[in-house]
Amino acid sequence: xxxxxxxxxxxxxxxxxxxxxxxxxxxxxxxxxxxxxxxxxxxxxxxxxxxxxxxxxxxxxxxxxxxxxxxxxxxxxxxxxxxxxxxxxxxxxxxxxxxxxxxxxxxxxxxxxxxxxxxxxxxxxxxxxxxxxxxxxxxxxxxxxxxxxxxxxxxxxxxxxxxxxxxxxxxxxxxxxxxxxxxxxxxxxxxxxxxxxxxxxxxxxxxxxx
Amino acid sequence: xxxxxxxxxxxxxxxxxxxxxxxxxxxxxxxxxxxxxxxxxxxxxxxxxxxxxxxxxxxxxxxxxxxxxxxxxxxxxxxxxxxxxxxxxxxxxxxxxxxxxxxxxxxxxxxxxxxxxxxxxxxxxxxxxxxxxxxxxxxxxxxxxxxxxxxxxxxxxxxxxxxxxxxxxxxxxxxxxxxxxxxxxxxxxxxxxxxxxxxxxxxxxxxxxxxxxxxxxxxxxxxxxxxxxxxxxxxxxxxxxxxxxxxxxxxxxxxxxxxxxxxxxxxxxxxxxxxxxxxxxxxxxxxxxxxxxxxxxxxxxxxxxxxxxxxxxxxxxxxxxxxxxxxxxxxxxxxxxxxxxxxxxxxxxxxxxxxxxxxxxxxxxxxxxxxxxxxxxxxxxxxxxxxxxxxxxxxxxxxxxxxxxxxxxxxxxxxxxxxxxxxxxxxxxxxxxxxxxxxxxxxxxxxxxxxxxxxxxxxxxxxxxxxxxxxxxxxxxxxxxxxxxxxxxxxxxxxxxxxxxxxxxxxxxxxxxxxxxxxxxxxxxxxxxxxxxxxxxxxxxxxxxxxxxxxxxxxxxxxxxxxxxxxxxxxxxxxxxxxxxxxxxxxxxxxxxxxxxxxxxxxxxxxxxxxxxxxxxxxxxxxxxxxxxxxxxxxxxxxxxxxxxxxxxxxxxxxxxxxxxxxxxxxxxxxxxxxxxxxxxxxxxxxxxxxxxxxxxxxxxxxxxxxxxxxxxxxxxxxxxxxxxxxxxxxxxxxxxxxxxxxxxxxxxxxxxxxxxxxxxxxxxxxxxxxxxxxxxxxxx
Numbered sequence: 002x003x004x005x006x007x008x009x010x011x012x013x014x015x016x017x018x019x020x021x022x023x024x025x026x027x028x029x030x031x032x033x034x035x036x037x038x039x040x041x042x043x044x045x046x047x048x049x050x051x052x053x054x055x056x057x058x059x060x061x062x063x064x065x066x067x068x069x070x071x072x073x074x075x076x077x078x079x080x081x082x083x084x085x086x087x088x089x090x091x092x093x094x095x096x097x098x099x100x101x102x103x104x105x106x107x108x109x110x111x112x113x114x115x116x117x118x119x120x121x122x123x124x125x126x127x128x129x130x131x132x133x134x135x136x137x138x139x140x141x142x143x144x145x146x147x148x149x150x151x152x153x154x155x156x157x158x159x160x161x162x163x164x165x166x167x168x169x170x171x172x173x174x175x176x177x178x179x180x181x182x183x184x185x186x187x188x189x190x191x192x193x194x195x196x197x198x199x200x201x202x203x204x205x206x207x208x209x210x211x
Numbered sequence: 212x213x214x215x216x217x218x219x220x221x222x223x224x225x226x227x228x229x230x231x232x233x234x235x236x237x238x239x240x241x242x243x244x245x246x247x248x249x250x251x252x253x254x255x256x257x258x259x260x261x262x263x264x265x266x267x268x269x270x271x272x273x274x275x276x277x278x279x280x281x282x283x284x285x286x287x288x289x290x291x292x293x294x295x296x297x298x299x300x301x302x303x304x305x306x307x308x309x310x311x312x313x314x315x316x317x318x319x320x321x322x323x324x325x326x327x328x329x330x331x332x333x334x335x336x337x338x339x340x341x342x343x344x345x346x347x348x349x350x351x352x353x354x355x356x357x358x359x360x361x362x363x364x365x366x367x368x369x370x371x372x373x374x375x376x377x378x379x380x381x382x383x384x385x386x387x388x389x390x391x392x393x394x395x396x397x398x399x400x401x402x403x404x405x406x407x408x409x410x411x412x413x414x415x416x417x418x419x420x421x422x423x424x425x426x427x428x429x430x431x432x433x434x435x436x437x438x439x440x441x442x443x444x445x446x447x448x449x450x451x452x453x454x455x456x457x458x459x460x461x462x463x464x465x466x467x468x469x470x471x472x473x474x475x476x477x478x479x480x481x482x483x484x485x486x487x488x489x490x491x492x493x494x495x496x497x498x499x500x501x502x503x504x505x506x507x508x509x510x511x512x513x514x515x516x517x518x519x520x521x522x523x524x525x526x527x528x529x530x531x532x533x534x535x536x537x538x539x540x541x542x543x544x545x546x547x548x549x550x551x552x553x554x555x556x557x558x559x560x561x562x563x564x565x566x567x568x569x570x571x572x573x574x575x576x577x578x579x580x581x582x583x584x585x586x587x588x589x590x591x592x593x594x595x596x597x598x599x600x601x602x603x604x605x606x607x608x609x610x611x612x613x614x615x616x617x618x619x620x621x622x623x624x625x626x627x628x629x630x631x632x633x634x635x636x637x638x639x640x641x642x643x644x645x646x647x648x649x650x651x652x653x654x655x656x657x658x659x660x661x662x663x664x665x666x667x668x669x670x671x672x673x674x675x676x677x678x679x680x681x682x683x684x685x686x687x688x689x690x691x692x693x694x695x696x697x698x699x700x701x702x703x704x705x706x707x708x709x710x711x712x713x714x715x716x717x718x719x720x721x722x723x724x725x726x727x728x729x730x731x732x733x734x735x736x737x738x739x740x741x742x743x744x745x746x747x748x749x750x751x752x753x754x755x756x757x758x759x760x761x762x763x764x765x766x767x768x769x770x771x772x773x774x775x776x777x778x779x780x781x782x783x784x785x786x787x788x789x790x791x792x793x794x795x796x797x798x799x800x801x802x803x804x805x806x807x808x809x810x811x812x813x814x815x816x817x818x819x820x821x822x823x824x825x826x827x828x829x830x831x832x833x834x835x836x837x838x839x840x841x842x843x844x845x846x847x848x849x850x851x852x853x854x855x856x857x858x859x860x861x862x863x864x865x866x867x868x869x870x871x872x873x874x875x876x877x878x879x880x881x882x883x884x885x886x887x888x889x890x891x892x893x894x895x896x897x898x899x900x901x902x903x904x905x906x907x908x909x910x911x912x913x914x915x916x917x918x919x920x921x922x923x924x925x926x927x928x929x930x931x932x933x934x935x936x937x938x939x940x941x942x943x944x945x946x947x948x949x950x951x952x953x954x955x956x957x958x959x960x961x962x963x964x965x966x967x968x969x970x971x972x973x974x975x976x977x978x979x980x981x982x983x984x985x986x987x988x989x990x991x992x
Contacts, residue, residue, distance in 0.1 A: 027416060027423050030416070030418050030421065031422070031423060032422050035646075038646055039646070041648075042646060042647075042648045045648040045649070058779075097368075100368070101367045101368060166261060166263035166265070166285045166416065167263045167264075167265045167416050167417075167418040167421070167423070168418070169265045169267045169281045169283050169375070171269075171277075171279060171281070172277070172279055172377065173273075173277040173278075173279075190367055192367050192368070193371055193373075195260060195370075196260070196261070
């Protein structure tokens, strides 16, 4: 793809700009139509498309925005992956999840954080537990991952369903998920998380919203 | 003397359910609950990181038995005592001031209206548990007690905080309507409008079913845009900011008492609090006209109480005896359309309990209205006739600058050199609200207003007659001037458009550079520019250019009067050579030819060449804002222009009214008086109107023509019409000038006074007459 030749400083500037804009517009709360419109606006935006089009045709530029920064955006907000430092605000990360799933006294096993679904291993003394987390909409993947762990492990796996400001889960859905988790032999916790200003942020912080 | 005896007047617990019978629409019920959260954020003054409210409504595939409505915020949460108060009808934490809350009843009315069971779950950061209170209206009504059970539930993390209101056991009718996607769309749009200020300016987040509610932003001309009236520059945005004297707000009844009062002057209680009072905001000019979508928003604590309100556009005399008179819009012909909008904050004015209006009979409301519109009529002449002072309010200033809707920069109305582009301007507003990148600023509208004053027309004389089109004048200095005069501009131009240095062969101009050269020598044809979508042929975003002084060639270098080029899908450029003989000598319509090229491009792209070209052109044309050639549209245009002519004639006629008055026939005088009675509403005597020369505004068109013919020297030479007259000494030449003006005027008059059956050719002639008159009107007309 022609855009692979993006010089590193320019790529960095683009990532900061796109993530800053995504943060300002509450990307995670946009409808699919609004996201599509936004991709078009980014192409028209001199600070984004205007720069990218110098390195390749428009369709490649659009694909790059979609498949590189925005594909990683949700993970960066979780504090996972190579793009964390571009996210203006993010969640505190897996430690908060482990605390909610297992209580204090458990810590994250080093280098155990992975994705699809987001997961890690929590340790306390000799015990090791599998913990995975995600949004209520991805419950099916979480259950499947927990089931696969449960049959290989003596410890009960834990599923954490996370919500954020602006997001709710209905009582009916909540109840059903509780029953499903019970049937699968997994612990289920609900955790409502607040975002914090990203401590590893690369961009200038004066432009970010309070 | 008997001892006093009492009866117990505690209402039956059933009353909580009965509150749900009060008329509240869906969005109002939700807004009551959102108000509570937004109030809390404003009271917390910045201590909540990102104030957020999530509303969820049951989806279309839900079951009523388990369906629920949730309103969840991340505010500071409540203690047990606070939540007890919050759900008790009639209790309110902060009196009737400083909050959006409805005197303690809003919560009970809106929850009871939607469902039979309400749960409030709340906790403050640091508290160990969630408090969960359940208000089961059926159970409460059946018991003799007002009692709601609560339980404590451990939190996943002590840091969690906020309040969630969940309404379940939804009422059948409410549920059936609420789960419709269409209803949810309407609610979303309404909330985006009502809370636009808090969402856009304060950064509050409001989601509906996990999708962000977008604030409906005003689409107004920039503050830097101005028009000039009588030497005064009037900005398109006027700020309002008036700090009022501090007064004592009564926490019991809401009345404002003087600052030194110790008891409420209305109810006598001593629960007074000194409060700042301020009326602030802006009024401005929308970039498009609309029949209903204009007017002023009045806000309280950041929430719109009245939306698009048109009260300020009526004049009522101080005594309020006569009927209020509409003052705006009164200049827009058969269908009144307006564009004055604004956002006025008046937190100290008491709203009605439904929050759909203010208490109009209070001094506070009258003061707020006065601040915006003053007390005299906005119409200066009417004010003068009534002996009232000149109105200098912000609204009067905007009114003076923008009351009329003539296309061009003089009134900031987009046009295409012939007509106003009202529909296009409104279409662009839709794109602005969808977030279209180039529609965020008013640049597109401004260019279109500018284009009207500098219209796209066929070049009467091709520029650079004696050199090859597309070459700079420097070509003349070249020794090796081509002999055949063939215009192959592209081949001997350098990439930069400069002449090549002597002895060097110029690098050929690339296609991109050639197209850029066309754009650099072109004006945008605003009325054709924009998105087109045809079902079978897909979409193009067209930009149309009227190119001057350049010979156009296609990609494979074939000369053509009009060419298209797809820059990047779906953007399509169409270029028209305004100097081409096809337009200049054969009189072809350059817009139509541009559309023919676009149609051909679309049909080839979709590989449906069997589709008739003319049919595609017809469909494209229906997308454009080109004025329709219908008797009604043409008549309206004629009337509008004649109105302008009459207005401009007032000044010259007033110099010697009697002379002109005497030219009128008996019937014309009677006609004029009748029209005056209808339009001026008898604000001043008819005789005064005759002696001031104002009568000319009411005379029939036939008389207008006779008056112009009788003394052309009063009206030509830039007074009403641009054409020169005085400087001509030859009587024949003078007669000719007048005749050339009277002929098109006669066409306009014909349509104003009669509605004959007209065929297309006659309509075309009248349309051209309209253009000729519009072109000839002096700038101050």
